[in-house]
Amino acid sequence: MGQRFDDHRRQEILTKINQYIEEYSYPPSIREISKMMNVVSSSTAATYVNRLINDGYLKKRDSRSRTLEITPKGKEMVGFVEEKNHGIPLVGTVAAGQPIVAEESIEGFFPVPDNITYPIDELFMLSVQGDSMIEIGINNGDQIIVHRQSTADNGQIVVAMTEDYEATVKRFYKEAGQIRLHPENSTMADLFYSNVTILGLVISLYRPVLF
Incomplete structure (x- = not known):
């Protein structure tokens, strides 16, 4: 590469990338990394980045530009220690109606x-x-607090993953060799499955907007 790629060089590159992200709120391009590191070739900078990705110091979400992220290992390398968040992670959306896919990506903390x-x-x-649970006060747009567990008793309100890998919130019943997920909305029918995966038990909710 023309320069030794040791821990000092790793730390130097990661520090500059971290400083760029802190200043601009988005990661630098390969060309900008090349300029920051005073290397003539963008391919050399790309090689550095790929090494850092392979070594676990950086990660890249996809093939697009400006999707680099510094991993916890990388942040440790540059001496950056994230404060531990003492809130509950908000991790996406779940259906209270027809099941929809719930992707676990942390959107914030509560x-x-x-x-x-x-x-x-x-x-x-x-x-x-959705509105399948409105008759017990769980409305569209509410945020439910869930205790992560894999079992539930009949009649409890759960977040369940169906056989089609779709998550939904319903009242749980195991009966006659099948699972019945009951919506608390008299206009909707029960859902029946041979098996579901319990993701957690609904223990509370927060309503961001009252009116």
Whole structure:
């Protein structure tokens, strides 16, 4: 590469990338990394980046430009320690109607209510989409707090993953060799499955907007 690629060089590159992200709120391009590192060839900078990705210091979401992210290992290399967030992670959307895919990507954190005693690392929040649970007060747009667990008793409100890998919030019943997911909306029919995966038990909710 023309220069030794040791821990000092790794730290130098990662530090400059981190400084760029902090200044502009988005990652640099390969050309900009080349300029920052005073290397003539963009291919050399690309090689550096690929080495850092392979070594676990960087990650790239896809093939597009400006999708580099510094991993926790990379942040440790540059001496950046993230403060531990003491909130409940908000991780996407779940259906209260027809099942939809719920993708777990953290969108933010929510302060832990005083009346919840479960360990924080066993909790997550989902935004509700749909109106199948409105008759027990779970409305479209509400955010439900879920205790992560793989079992449930009959009659409990759960977030369940169906055999089609779709997540939904319903009242759970196991009966007669099948699973019945019951919507709390008298205009909707029960859903029947041979098996579902319980993702967690709904223990509370937050309503961002009252009116």
